[in-house]
Amino acid sequence: xxxxxxxxxxxxxxxxxxxxxxxxxxxxxxxxxxxxxxxxxxxxxxxxxxxxxxxxxxxxxxxxxxxxxxxxxxxxxxxxxxxxxxxxxxxxxxxxxxxxxxxxxxxxxxxxxxxxxxxxxxxxxxxxxxxxxxxxxxxxxxxxxxxxxxxxxxxxxxxxxxxxxxxxxxxxxxxxxxxxxxxxxxxxxxxxxxxxxxxxxxxxxxxxxxxxxxxxxxxxxxxxxxxxxxxxxxxxxxxxxxxxxxxxxxxxxxxxxxxxxxxxxxxxxxxxxxxxxxxxxxxxxxxxxxxxxxxxxxxxxxxxxxxxxxxxxxxxxxxxxxxxxxxxxxxxxxxxx
Amino acid sequence: xxxxxxxxxxxxxxxxxxxxxxxxxxxxxxxxxxxxxxxxxxxxxxxxxxxxxxxxxxxxxxxxxxxxxxxxxxxxxxxxxxxxxxxxxxxxxxxxxxxxxxxxxxxxxxxxxxxxxxxxxxxxxxxxxxxxxxxxxxxxxxxxxxxxxxxxxxxxxxxxxxxxxxxxxxxxxxxxxxxxxxxxxxxxxxxxxxxxxxxxxxxxxxxxxxxxxxxxxxxxxxxxxxxxxxxxxxxxxxxxxxxxxxxxxxxxxxxxxxxxxxxxxxxxxxxxxxxxxxxxxxxxxxxxxxxxxxxxxxxxxxxxxxxxxxxxxxxxxxxxxxxxxxxxxxxxxxxxx
Numbered sequence: 001x002x003x004x005x006x007x008x009x010x011x012x013x014x015x016x017x018x019x020x021x022x023x024x025x026x027x028x029x030x031x032x033x034x035x036x037x038x039x040x041x042x043x044x045x046x047x048x049x050x051x052x053x054x055x056x057x058x059x060x061x062x063x064x065x066x067x068x069x070x071x072x073x074x075x076x077x078x079x080x081x082x083x084x085x086x087x088x089x090x091x092x093x094x095x096x097x098x099x100x101x102x103x104x105x106x107x108x109x110x111x112x113x114x115x116x117x118x119x120x121x122x123x124x125x126x127x128x129x130x131x132x133x134x135x136x137x138x139x140x141x142x143x144x145x146x147x148x149x150x151x152x153x154x155x156x157x158x159x160x161x162x163x164x165x166x167x168x169x170x171x172x173x174x175x176x177x178x179x180x181x182x183x184x185x186x187x188x189x190x191x192x193x194x195x196x197x198x199x200x201x202x203x204x205x206x207x208x209x210x211x212x213x214x215x216x217x218x219x220x221x222x223x224x225x226x227x228x229x230x231x232x233x234x235x236x237x238x239x240x241x242x243x244x245x246x247x248x249x250x251x252x253x254x255x256x257x258x259x260x261x262x263x264x265x266x267x268x269x270x271x272x273x274x275x276x277x278x279x280x281x282x283x284x285x286x287x288x289x290x291x292x293x294x295x296x297x298x299x300x301x302x303x304x305x306x307x308x309x310x311x312x313x314x315x316x317x318x319x320x321x322x323x324x325x326x327x328x329x330x331x332x333x334x335x336x337x
Numbered sequence: 338x339x340x341x342x343x344x345x346x347x348x349x350x351x352x353x354x355x356x357x358x359x360x361x362x363x364x365x366x367x368x369x370x371x372x373x374x375x376x377x378x379x380x381x382x383x384x385x386x387x388x389x390x391x392x393x394x395x396x397x398x399x400x401x402x403x404x405x406x407x408x409x410x411x412x413x414x415x416x417x418x419x420x421x422x423x424x425x426x427x428x429x430x431x432x433x434x435x436x437x438x439x440x441x442x443x444x445x446x447x448x449x450x451x452x453x454x455x456x457x458x459x460x461x462x463x464x465x466x467x468x469x470x471x472x473x474x475x476x477x478x479x480x481x482x483x484x485x486x487x488x489x490x491x492x493x494x495x496x497x498x499x500x501x502x503x504x505x506x507x508x509x510x511x512x513x514x515x516x517x518x519x520x521x522x523x524x525x526x527x528x529x530x531x532x533x534x535x536x537x538x539x540x541x542x543x544x545x546x547x548x549x550x551x552x553x554x555x556x557x558x559x560x561x562x563x564x565x566x567x568x569x570x571x572x573x574x575x576x577x578x579x580x581x582x583x584x585x586x587x588x589x590x591x592x593x594x595x596x597x598x599x600x601x602x603x604x605x606x607x608x609x610x611x612x613x614x615x616x617x618x619x620x621x622x623x624x625x626x627x628x629x630x631x632x633x634x635x636x637x638x639x640x641x642x643x644x645x646x647x648x649x650x651x652x653x654x655x656x657x658x659x660x661x662x663x664x665x666x667x668x669x670x671x672x673x674x
Binding site: 059244260267268270272 | 556559573576590602607
């Protein structure tokens with residue numbers, strides 16, 4: 001075991017767009033776990049659009065502050081345990097942040113029992129897959145034959161939402177940022193249609209792709225696209241509000257979509273924010289179902305794994321610019337068996 | 338029976354605020370019911386903020402157009418029946434509009450079985466009471482001990498929402514437009530607190546009146562007040578979107594409240610529009626429960642009945658200016674027994 005802890009600190013919060021130059025690597029000391037704590041070594045680090053939102057202030061978790069080790073969710077392996085709940089060698093998930101080693105209080109760590117490759121615990125069988133599953137099924141409540149629209153559709157969560165929508169017998173339309181992504185969604189993942197929001201008139205394209213209107217919108221982006229969808233929602237439509245990535249990487253968020261709340265009243269629409277943890281009581285059942293779909297070939301797994309902690313800043317910035325297909329993560333180290 | 342049908346026409350749609358001068362009375366012909374239709378005589382005409390929204394365009398019903406008899410819900414009595422479902426003398430509800438006599442297709446009329454005074458079928462046991470009941474209980478889903486905020490709290494629906502909230506064991510805070518109304522809410526109806534939005538800083542006043550945050554918001558007004566409430570909603574809060582009266586009587590609606598949809602995600606808030614008819618499968622059970630609360634003295638009925646069809650324009654404008662306490666309606670004629 002090394003006696004230094006390589007870490008990435010955010011030197012300064014972005015006032016406009018995030019840039020890799022705002023981060024810096026440093027060698028920290030290897031921390032000592034206290035009572036009820038574990039020392040873990042990071043295996044995979046999750047990159048998420050939400051990481052940028054954490055720089056804007058308090059969200060569902062504490063904000064990222066200048067000078068801190070950058071926050072991030074991780075899958076790690078226990079190196080030293082001062083907890084009866086964890087043994088050395090156990091694989092755990094938690095907020096390990098952008099560093100090689102981390103201290104986790106036992107109540108903030110969860111044991112991971114891998115099915116297949118460990119990276120799947122960060123994609124299809126982890127927060128990503130479960131966010132898609134619970135957000136679509138428990139919040140969006142699609143019925144067979146309905147039309148689902150999902151934004152950031154080629155992203156980690158979006159592509160899974162669309163695939164689950166198809167499994168449930170719905171018409172699925174994805175919104176993504178390039179023709180290549182759109183082609184991937186329709187040709188590889190079975191989406192019924194895909195819209196390139198950078199080159200198409202989204203309102204018009206939605207009208208064509210959703211001849212029966214929109215029943216469920218899984219919203220990853222907020223902003224103008226949400227506004228375009230809202231005006232085409234059917235009576236009793238449901239919007240699962242998962243994120244608002246169009247508003248994260250900026251110092252000047254757009255105004256809210258026009259016509260709220262009137263448009264909700266007139267069309268009896270439900271807009272509901274959610275976070276995957278809200279549904280963890282049903283986590284095991286969901287994982288079983290997802291794993292079965294994967295096994296049956298109904299659900300394809302798309303991971304974008306980048307090697308090396310030092311590449312996290314550029315990889316996060318790239319994610320915010322829409323580089324990734326599927327779940328982007330950093331492989332920090334290999335597990336010891 | 339008269340052979341003229343006194344009617345009120347809206348000559349011109351308002352470009353800014355509605356004004357009584359935009360209406361005019363006229364003597365129409367007494368219409369003849371066709372097959373499956375009934376001729377009814379208007380007894381009570383409902384005045385609602387939504388009447389103004391109908392002038393802005395299509396809502397959950399067809400818009401009001403210049404030159405038409407003004408639209409409105411009514412309780413009426415059958416004068417001539419060409420329907421097997423209705424007999425002469427039956428009392429029915431439907432969209433009779435601002436006139437003494439109306440034709441209703443049988444499928445657009447519902448038989449009214451009065452319990453107590455007939456006006457109660459337009460207030461506590463009609464659309465008003467049921468809107469409060471279903472919106473609060475089925476959409477807002479309050480739990481005992483939670484904090485409910487309701488806007489337009491002295492209005493037809495709002496005052497009932499607050500009273501039902503108290504019956505359910507919640508802390509209830511009303512927002513209304515005068516000190517006198519606020520006093521009525523707290524002293525007569527048992528609200529825990531009331532805020533005069535015209536004289537107080539609503540954000541600050543809510544903070545003081547809701548020390549444990551806001552769990553349920555029954556929104557009748559939209560606009561700035563919704564924005565102030567949104568920023569104080571608790572995790573997993575519910576907003577029942579009933580109307581947006583602050584945006585109806587104007588040619589220039591305000592922008593939507595800031596921070597949507599981000600604020601919904603972070604705090605996992607549900608915003609849901611609804612219309613009372615969505616819940617009519619449970620109507621009988623709801624009416625029974627409401628009637629029982631009234632009988633037990635737990636629910637007070639406040640009606641604001643104005644005599645004479647000719648007074649409808651000024652009464653509607655007055656309602657939009659916040660004149661009324663409780664349910665405002667026009668008494669057009671007496672039933673024949």
